Amino acid sequence: MTAMMIREVLAACIFAAAVLFGTAGVIGLFRFPDPYSRLQASALCGTTAVLTTCVGALLLAPSWAVASRVIVIIIFFLFSAPTGSHIVARFAWNAGTPVWRPDRLRTLKGRRKAP
Amino acid sequence: MSGMLFTSMQWFMVFCAVVCTVRLVLGPTAADRLVALNVMSGIVLAFLVLRGVQQGRHIYLDVALVYDIFGFLGFLAIARFLKDRLEHEEES
Numbered sequence: 575m576t577a578m579m580i581r582e583v584l585a586a587c588i589f590a591a592a593v594l595f596g597t598a599g600v601i602g603l604f605r606f607p608d609p610y611s612r613l614q615a616s617a618l619c620g621t622t623a624v625l626t627t628c629v630g631a632l633l634l635a636p637s638w639a640v641a642s643r644v645i646v647i648i649i650f651f652l653f654s655a656p657t658g659s660h661i662v663a664r665f666a667w668n669a670g671t672p673v674w675r676p677d678r679l680r681t682l683k684g685r686r687k688a689p
Numbered sequence: 690m691s692g693m694l695f696t697s698m699q700w701f702m703v704f705c706a707v708v709c710t711v712r713l714v715l716g717p718t719a720a721d722r723l724v725a726l727n728v729m730s731g732i733v734l735a736f737l738v739l740r741g742v743q744q745g746r747h748i749y750l751d752v753a754l755v756y757d758i759f760g761f762l763g764f765l766a767i768a769r770f771l772k773d774r775l776e777h778e779e780e781s
Contacts, residue, residue, distance in 0.1 A: 582690050589698050596701060600708045603728070609720035619705065620728035624735040627698060631742040634691050640742055643750035647738060650754060651731070654761040658727045661768045666720035669775050 585633040592626035599623060608674035609666045613659055621655040695743040702736040719771055726767065730760035 599619020606612045628648045635641035706729055713725035734757050741749030 582694070585691070586694055589694055592698070593701055596705050599728075600705055603708070603712050603724075609716075609718055609724060612721060612724050616724045616728045620731035623705070624731040627702075627735040628738050630694075630698070631738050634694070635742050636745045637747075639747045640745060640750060643747050643754070644738060644742065647734070647750060647754050647757065650757055651734060654757060655727070655731055658730075658761060658764050661765065662720060662723045662727055665723060665768050665772055666718070668772065669718075669720065671718050671720050 581633050585630045588626050588630035588633065592623045592630060595619065595626060596623035609671055610663065610673060613663055613666075617656070617659050621651075621659075624651065624655070692743070695739055699736055699739050699743075702732050702739070705732050706736075723764075723768060723771070726764060730757070730764060734760070 596619055599615050599617075599622070602615025602618060603612055606615055625648065628644055628651070632641055632644045632648070635644060709725045709729045709732065713722050713729070716722045716725060734753055737749060737753035737756060741747070741753055
């Protein structure tokens with residue numbers, strides 16, 4: 575019985591960390607002024623929170639069949655999420671989205687001519 | 690205890706998804722919308738994994754893996770479509 579208890583307590587701490595990362599990322603999504611910095615917030619919320627949730631779920635997995643699949647999902651997610659963020663950054667840069675600078679206006683409406 | 694953990698985490702994922710939809714609708718530039726899409730595919734994956742492990746059925750986790758693969762491919766297609774439309778716009 576104690577082994578299950580330890581795993582639940584550990585999973586509870588990891589889920590608390592995931593909630594912390596999630597809320598920080600979500601707040602960052604709205605606070606940051608331009609898409610490039612929002613990418614960092616989205617990576618925090620969309621990659622770290624999901625990763626910690628999957629590790630927490632891995633701890634609570636009832637059988638090895640479930641645990642091994644969660645490990646495969648974690649490995650594949652580690653490949654696909656950062657690549658997705660890279661694609662968004664490349665697209666934003668090629669599309670000429672203006673980069674926020676402290677002296678610029680708070681909201682970005684204009685488009686840069688040449689990247 | 691673990692049941693309560695799972696359900697609370699799933700509600701948190703639903704909250705994050707709703708907030709990301711707001712970001713998706715609000716986002717001024719197309720890049721913001723892609724950012725929101727990227728986050729949402731990760732959050733839905735986490736929701737599926739939580740659901741799969743809670744029910745203890747490993748078939749749900751296969752669904753989550755395939756969802757992640759196709760979500761990533763779909764995301765690639767959307768970014769590529771937007772890039773082509775952008776080049777077309779600049780030429781004309």
